[in-house]
Amino acid sequence: MAHADKSAPSNPVAAFFKIEGTAIALVFALLVILFMLTAPRAFLGYRVYMSFMANVPPPMIIALGLTLVVVAGEMDLSFPSVVAFASYVFCILYQDYNWTWLALIAALATGTVMGFINGLVVTKLGIPSLIATLAMLFLWGGLLTVISNGASLAIPQIVGDPIQVVFAGRLGPLPVQFFWALGVAVLVWMILNRHRFGESLLFIGDSLKVAKVVGIPIEREKIKLFTLMGLLSAFAGVLLTLETTTYFAQAGMGYLLIVVAAVFIGGTSIFGGSGKIVGTVFGSLIVAIIEAGLVASGVAGFWTRFYIGLVFIVSVTMNAAIEDPDKVPLLKDLRARVKRY
Amino acid sequence: MAHADKSAPSNPVAAFFKIEGTAIALVFALLVILFMLTAPRAFLGYRVYMSFMANVPPPMIIALGLTLVVVAGEMDLSFPSVVAFASYVFCILYQDYNWTWLALIAALATGTVMGFINGLVVTKLGIPSLIATLAMLFLWGGLLTVISNGASLAIPQIVGDPIQVVFAGRLGPLPVQFFWALGVAVLVWMILNRHRFGESLLFIGDSLKVAKVVGIPIEREKIKLFTLMGLLSAFAGVLLTLETTTYFAQAGMGYLLIVVAAVFIGGTSIFGGSGKIVGTVFGSLIVAIIEAGLVASGVAGFWTRFYIGLVFIVSVTMNAAIEDPDKVPLLKDLRARVKRY
Amino acid sequence: QEAADSGLTMYFQMGGNPGDTATLARELGAREAARILKVNLIEQHSGWDPQKMLVQASEALAAAPDAIAIMGHPGVAAMTPFLNKAKEEGVVVVLTDTNLPGTGLNYFGADSYGAGRNLADLAVKDGKLKAGDKVLVYGAFIEGAAGAITAKGTVDYLKENGLGVETLQWTQEAVLDPSLSVPVLVAYLESNPDTKAILVPGHGGVTAVLAKVLKDAGKKPGEVTAAGFDISSASIQGVKDGYITAVLDQQPYLQGFYGVLSAVLQKKYGLGNTQMFTSTGSMTKDNVELLEALVKTGIR
Amino acid sequence: MSSQATSNQATPSTPIVRLENVGKQYGKVVSLKNVTLEIGSNEIVGLIGDNGAGKSTLIKVLTGVEPPSSGTLYVRGQKIDAASYTVKEAHKLRIETVYQDSSLGEKQPLWRNFFVGRPLTNRLGFIDVKAEKRVADQIMRSTIGFRGVGISVDTPVSRLSGGERQGVAIGRAMHFDSDLIVLDEPTVALALKEVQKVLDFIRSIKAGGRSCIYIEHNIHHVHEVCDRLVVMDRGEVALDAPTSSMTYIELTDFLMSLHSRRPAAGASH
Amino acid sequence: MSSQATSNQATPSTPIVRLENVGKQYGKVVSLKNVTLEIGSNEIVGLIGDNGAGKSTLIKVLTGVEPPSSGTLYVRGQKIDAASYTVKEAHKLRIETVYQDSSLGEKQPLWRNFFVGRPLTNRLGFIDVKAEKRVADQIMRSTIGFRGVGISVDTPVSRLSGGERQGVAIGRAMHFDSDLIVLDEPTVALALKEVQKVLDFIRSIKAGGRSCIYIEHNIHHVHEVCDRLVVMDRGEVALDAPTSSMTYIELTDFLMSLHSRRPAAGASH
């Protein structure tokens, strides 16, 4: 039996950064401080933050759902089409039929059904989810164009409607949707870490063989997973629509890389079996803040994209290094060498 | 010890479809036949095929490289920027300095160095390759726009130059680049299935723990892998440039989803440890033919994307079902039920 | 009467993705003309990728149709081999959206460069901008990208008139999901409170969120001049609310319609070398009500 | 070859499980061939045989991990529908198994591995983490092997030594007290003292009136604790007899002689 | 506690490997503590101890899988640089290991698993597949366990039974004839006859003038074939003595008494 080394300094700082999310929160804080220094006018005011809080929720909610999907060792690339579909359903029902709460329910139901079908395709046809959902991205997107006839819709009249106030209004200057996103984050955290469904996902992602052998109904849980992902994407779509009061045919497509980046910057492993919900929350914030921060800092035109890439790499590396320097091979080597000589 | 069942009919058809690539080749053939029926005007002529053979090689070569990356359980999303970078280097050296073969070498060297750096980022910083290469996609892309100032270049004068004839000329009606792509396919197949480097990749993708324990130098092999991927992407970039005689700043970006789709339609598993080179070749062809075929068949505009998604799903399912019906849970269930009642 | 029974087969490059905002009206126009003229219309979509436009042009040619409509994004040099081949085979080639100067093809679209200048001109006049005022141009500055020529026109005009021009390249993500550009532009305005105008040369979606940007940045209607392209329901609201000064319109419906029509006419009667700028008009406070109805149908 | 070809449904107590002509085929490989076997209540059955004889496969079929290719399965006299028979179903029927291949989620903490599939939840399905940790800790310390300070219930399985892992799997089986406990080479990787605990556990199964299937290559152990011996050979049951009918030496001789009596059929392939 | 505290570099034949004050720590967990140990040429050393005592960790350090946290490693008197010491390096130094955790690529065919890391290649690095298959087939059939028709060298490891897998790992060790062969619980999952083969193999190592470290919980086997016994306890060497100095009974008693003599230090954590 091994010993806990009494002499090993039980470093309280190191222990603190073992708590879920503290490391990535620090990275985010550093980024904000950096931008406060380089772009004080924008980042010392409150407006920029309000704008983030209004626009981050949709991708953040999707990223939270995707985190669960990744935990189970799967992928979902079809969410942009689900976002657009839900947005369309909501808009058209609101505009043409004057539905409000029912329109919300219909939109969510649409996303849920789409997610359910994604789940069926993945489990019943046995197609790896990455390619299956890529195909569904096209399929749903195409279907939507056919149904909507490609039109875009605007529902400016919704501003002030109770449904808009509840989901995308302002509490003072604070955009309400941000609290919804935080609510979803708490819920998803609870599901993953405290609910039997989350436990199933953890084991499914860890090893399908083990999951089967311990009696987890793999197929059913996967279908539930994709269904939930559909529901969350649809909710994101509705929030987006309520904030912009418009529907575009490509709505959601721009989120594809962003959401994927948010999940993995948050520190969730692509190999499944573990997931960091708090990480995803901050990952979404980091992804959202980078470009605005760079632009406000006056980074010259074409350099922005270069720096976005750089900040991605630095953030991920710092997140790992703060949690445990040995996770970064370069630092590990350095430490080993310093120790030796 | 188990017995081989003497009574089990050793079905020659089933055996045939166990040979690598036969199933996916059949799927491709069926697709071509389908389009011959729905769009005889285009698909009974030879010219459509010449057009494919001229345009498929770049994404096919990248997909071949990506297959190796996926075999090792990694991802590379940075290739579009590498394609563009190589294309730029080639064009500018050809145009401004009159380099020809040297321009080719410089372009390939550029891609190789970029791939090498990708490899360093993945191994030395320990960043998961999906997010690392996504970051590098932005970083390299940003750098290129800065260097090129966002300009496009055209080198129409290269038509007829030996370098163009060798790499993108025509043998009768046949585009030479297709043979280069096939050559790369053979080479990559040999590397994966017959070379020690390929064996290392197979074990690395299968289990890092096992790879370490059997003495595979994981870090070095991964760096080699990303370097090779960079080289192949650069080669694809040069072929692309030679065919279109132009460099676009966004060159390669359109390949992102296409190449990923080609690899996974080809049947390579996202979980690593195995890869189907022949599958990737046909996967690339299928991806290329779908849209053109649907368009030529007169599928009404809005429906195209819907059908692309559908054909993806049908192709992947058929590929699996032809190889072994039990791979498709739906068919397996059906068979079990039929057997029972 | 004869022309109406054309029976031609025509490949038509529509631009982005099926049904998206910058593509839809062109599709509808082309389909309408095809219906009337009994043209077998085959639609291609490139996602605005010049590379893909080239590939699709060669695929179209391989199918030996009567006519092909292309776009000029790849540039003259890249398009020349295709044009030569098409000529050899007697396939009629029509251009829409972006011109290929010097090729003498039938062209239907905006004078992109001129439209860009026009946008700047409108903004300067309506927004009463003076020399030295700081103007942000948010658009595409990468050659070959959709909107790059327009952006150049805008920037050139502003510079010629002595305004302080700042350029900001939009991202691929923001082009697809314009709401993503909101925090970026808000951050810019916060950092540069002396900005007098934001101009968006060439993107309906981004134009549509301009009102939101100004609201979020705490600007009052008219405080910062905003102008952009492509009339949409959202930009109509922006104009009504006074946040958006002017929206230029390229009337892509006409590009689709005339594109097909001219191909038929050229094939049947050899009537070619037509060039038409489909619009120089714009939407402002004065005509916004009138345009609103048409937008809902997808025609504008 | 099976000595129990005739049905014995006439016995007063119905057997806990009964396999009837069960076959299992993986592609061309036949792992089980016409196996008929039953496990009565309150008996410890030793399952032995060569590597690859089909022992683990038999267990997998029995516990719902793999559907049989042919044949029928009865639990307490009830015919089981192979299509819907899963591990979860087996748990409900009070069959508990320690599999030979690791059945632990490597990245998951020990306490989750302990309760996975059957967590302690409230009505909404939320897990009572504290209770789970407490119980897991208790079992791990009091029964199988964790006395040190290096490991706690929060340790992920990937950090455990080979024996410690096996300990978790067995502890789990001990906790979920069932009517039939199936152990597939449970003592593998265990140290001396722990092996004794496993044997004691098997005896306690018997004492508690429950049943057990015990797979083991150490004939010594099998002979020591089992009531009945079943020898498998190339997918078939080669022997099914009470332990008392054979001495340890006789059994060893029988096993050694198996292949000379039945030469490998057609090594050509 | 270690009985070999003093250096014995003065012995005529330098030991094959020598660990000096080697420690290994995983985060807070100390798996090895100041271990000093050497393996001389042509000796069979039995390494025993409780689950989690640190045996496998010791092996991993010794064979380049994990770098030690402290201490030094000598192979044939040469100091080894921990930073550049890898499994490949160990292979070059003619150390061959069968690890406790599976070291087989599940999806790969048997023949690849046999030669991986050391394939038979031509000068360009291309593998001679035919030769590899032939050799693998030969070893698998003639030494460890595959006589049936179900399995061939093309079978992926994931389809093998537990014992068959272990057979592949041992077969590999038998083929690459080395100076020091390390076996971490090699008989696990093996059937009676195959266990005998492994023991015979160990004897043949001795006969061939080579050395072996043999980790095993079955004290019987250890006592039977080993020249020297090393008992590990909580990361330290608790005993290092020639087998002849202790009878089987004495050894068992010693092992059983270990923990009563050394109560677990500070179970509070």
Ligand SMILES: Nc1ncnc2c1ncn2[C@@H]1O[C@H](COP(=O)(O)OP(=O)(O)OP(=O)(O)O)[C@@H](O)[C@H]1O
């Ligand atoms: N998934 C599978 N696919 C193909 N063959 C398999 C599969 N699983 C097991 N087999 C084969 O079935 C036979 C029986 O395997 P099984 O695991 O039941 O043996 P076992 O008696 O448990 O052996 P051991 O004592 O070595 O654990 C073996 O020859 C094995 O190769």
Ligand SMILES: Nc1ncnc2c1ncn2[C@@H]1O[C@H](COP(=O)(O)OP(=O)(O)OP(=O)(O)O)[C@@H](O)[C@H]1O
């Ligand atoms: N990667 C790791 N991280 C943390 N702790 C570890 C790791 N590997 C091993 N340990 C711990 O080190 C101790 C020694 O483990 P080791 O595998 O060496 O034991 P062992 O003597 O081989 O036991 P067994 O007989 O059960 O195989 C164990 O308590 C284990 O929990």
Ligand SMILES: [Mg+2]
């Ligand atoms: Mg077994």
Ligand SMILES: [Mg+2]
């Ligand atoms: Mg061990």
